[in-house]
Amino acid sequence: xxxxxxxxxxxxxxxxxxxxxxxxxxxxxxxxxxxxxxxxxxxxxxxxxxxxxxxxxxxxxxxxxxxxxxxxxxxxxxxxxxxxxxxxxxxxxxxxxxxxxxxxxxxxxxxxxxxxxxxxxxxxxxxxxxxxxxxxxxxxxxxxxxxxxxxxxxxxxxxxxxxxxxxxxxxxxxxxxxxxxxxxxxxxxxxxxxxxxxxxxxxxxxxxxxxxxxxxxxxxxxxxxxxxxxxxxxxxxxxxxxxxxxxx
Amino acid sequence: xxxxxxxxxxxxxxxxxxxxxxxxxxxxxxxxxxxxxxxxxxxxxxxxxxxxxxxxxxxxxxxxxxxxxxxxxxxxxxxxxxxxxxxxxxxxxxxxxxxxxxxxxxxxxxxxxxxxxxxxxxxxxxxxxxxxxxxxxxxxxxxxxxxxxxxxxxxxxxxxxxxxxxxxxxxxxxxxxxxxxxxxxxxxxxxxxxxxxxxxxxxxxxxxxxxxxxxxxxxxxxxxxxxxxxxxxxxxxxxxxxxxxxxxxxxxxxxxxxxxxxxxxxxxxxxxxxxxxxxxxxxxxxxxxxxxxxxxxxxxxxxxxxxxxxxxxxxxxxxxxxx
Numbered sequence: 011x012x013x014x015x016x017x018x019x020x021x022x023x024x025x026x027x028x029x030x031x032x033x034x035x036x037x038x039x040x041x042x043x044x045x046x047x048x049x050x051x052x053x054x055x056x057x058x059x060x061x062x063x064x065x066x067x068x069x070x071x072x073x074x075x076x077x078x079x080x081x082x083x084x085x086x087x088x089x090x091x092x093x094x095x096x097x098x099x100x101x102x103x104x105x106x107x108x109x110x111x112x113x114x115x116x117x118x119x120x121x122x123x124x125x126x127x128x129x130x131x132x133x134x135x136x137x138x139x140x141x142x143x144x145x146x147x148x149x150x151x152x153x154x155x156x157x158x159x160x161x162x163x164x165x166x167x168x169x170x171x172x173x174x175x176x177x178x179x180x181x182x183x184x185x186x187x188x189x190x191x192x193x194x195x196x197x198x199x200x201x202x203x204x205x206x207x208x209x210x211x212x213x214x215x216x217x218x219x220x221x222x223x224x225x226x227x228x229x230x231x232x233x234x235x236x237x238x239x240x241x242x243x244x245x246x247x248x249x250x251x252x253x254x255x256x257x258x
Numbered sequence: 259x260x261x262x263x264x265x266x267x268x269x270x271x272x273x274x275x276x277x278x279x280x281x282x283x284x285x286x287x288x289x290x291x292x293x294x295x296x297x298x299x300x301x302x303x304x305x306x307x308x309x310x311x312x313x314x315x316x317x318x319x320x321x322x323x324x325x326x327x328x329x330x331x332x333x334x335x336x337x338x339x340x341x342x343x344x345x346x347x348x349x350x351x352x353x354x355x356x357x358x359x360x361x362x363x364x365x366x367x368x369x370x371x372x373x374x375x376x377x378x379x380x381x382x383x384x385x386x387x388x389x390x391x392x393x394x395x396x397x398x399x400x401x402x403x404x405x406x407x408x409x410x411x412x413x414x415x416x417x418x419x420x421x422x423x424x425x426x427x428x429x430x431x432x433x434x435x436x437x438x439x440x441x442x443x444x445x446x447x448x449x450x451x452x453x454x455x456x457x458x459x460x461x462x463x464x465x466x467x468x469x470x471x472x473x474x475x476x477x478x479x480x481x482x483x484x485x486x487x488x489x490x491x492x493x494x495x496x497x498x499x500x501x502x503x504x505x506x507x508x509x510x511x512x513x514x515x516x517x518x519x520x521x522x523x524x525x526x527x528x529x530x531x532x533x534x535x536x537x538x539x540x541x542x543x544x545x546x547x548x549x550x551x552x553x554x555x556x557x558x559x560x561x562x563x564x565x566x567x568x569x570x571x572x573x574x575x576x577x578x579x580x581x
Binding site: 021023024026027029046047103104105108127130131132133134135136137138139140142143144147148149150151152164168169170171172173174175176177178179182185187188189220221222223224225226227228229230233234236237238239240241242244245247248249250251252255257258 | 354393405543561574
């Protein structure tokens with residue numbers, strides 16, 4: 011079986027977000043990283059390959075983005091992906107990206123497709139489901155575990171107040187979140203050296219129209235300064251919450 | 259023309275979230291002069307379905323099939339998509355919860371409909387159709403134009419006031435002809451706690467971080483949450499250490515919540531934590547470090563040791579309840 015992990019290139023969460031004009035992200039000083047959930051997906055994919063030799067043939071990463079996102083792809087290769095595919099296009103919206111990835115997947119026949127539950131830039135949670143529908147594959151969302159038992163794929167899915175174990179036939183798309191792997195795998199020096207020799211296949215995008223666009227960005231509303239309350243007078247806080255804020 | 263809202267049920271019952279969704283759909287429908295049609299999948303009795311009328315649904319279409327007992331995203335999207343086409347839906351509204359996140363994107367492709375994911379307000383304009391949403395994990399907001407003919411919106415939980423219209427809904431039990439080969443997932447096992455207030459449903463959340471110092475110190479925090487009728491949560495280090503169950507982890511990679519009141523105790527307030535709670539209506543922080551970043555996000559703060567402040571707060575709440 012072949013695993014594909016879809017990765018997004020996002021600003022590190024601790025980066026200060028600024029814009030130039032109305033709708034352009036100011037990229038100066040931004041550190042770009044693999045979207046945290048995609049990084050966890052990649053980690054789990056590599057663990058599955060390690061623990062099921064012979065069954066899992068390869069782990070590939072796919073990315074839709076311009077050449078400037080190659081350092082992020084190289085990082086995924088250094089962590090351990092066998093190969094990478096980059097669709098050479100600005101990722102206009104999730105629909106556009108999913109349509110591009112559909113093409114990649116139908117051409118190369120992946121059995122297990124992993125997507126992070128959201129990207130930390132647009133927080134949309136839509137890519138994996140869109141991709142599955144384009145492909146006509148089943149999808150399982152809110153995935154916190156994937157295991158292979160006697161060649162059966164068993165997925166742990168989070169539900170309100172608990173979890174379910176779901177079996178799903180290949181090919182499928184799993185949309186993964188916290189729990190899928192404990193810590194993201196870190197690239198070792200050997201992996202970094204090897205990543206230089208691993209192939210990144212670049213393909214040109216299909217002609218697809220995005221369905222959404224950002225008309226403008228805004229910074230979060232200014233917040234009033236915190237009102238500090240004397241620790242010896244907790245009654246004051248409770249009084250405010252009850253009578254002024256009417257929250258309790 | 260209609261606004262179609264998918265109303266999930268929990269063991270045959272709706273909850274506040276369902277009424278928020280219908281109220282939101284009603285708000286959108288008034289902007290485009292359309293009717294609200296609710297879709298329910300599962301075993302929900304008529305008196306429960308009727309409740310949706312009170313929030314603005316004109317009609318409720320109920321599909322009840324044994325094969326659709328568990329959530330299979332592909333099959334659910336097929337059912338909702340077919341009803342959307344039949345009812346000429348211009349806008350579809352789903353929750354931005356686990357189920358909505360599983361089904362809405364599939365509907366997007368099925369209906370060639372752009373998604374406004376995680377909205378918390380009504381569209382600011384219907385031409386161009388513009389929605390406002392949080393981006394960059396709460397570090398910014400974006401106005402997003404949906405260009406397709408059909409639009410899909412997923413609503414953040416606890417972000418929209420419910421609004422009783424006093425209306426009456428017509429109930430339609432739909433004999434849906436399901437293509438059973440679409441249901442490819444099979445639920446093997448379920449483990450679920452019942453009767454406990456879900457963190458995502460809670461209007462008040464009391465959350466603990468490393469400043470709580472030890473898993474043995476949680477009792478007063480739990481007591482405060484119970485007194486306030488709220489739920490408990492925690493920061494990532496606390497769940498990673500196994501001090502609290504991982505379902506309680508609130509933050510960018512854990513649960514993203516928007517309660518009315520979020521009380522952060524002994525949480526320093528790293529960007530990743532705030533990303534999960536920044537939509538809370540009021541944040542109160544208790545921390546012994548007056549320079550902790552959490553105070554930048556808090557409306558009210560107490561600088562002090564959690565183990566000393568919590569008993570004082572508990573006492574104060576008890577006094578207001580007896581007075």
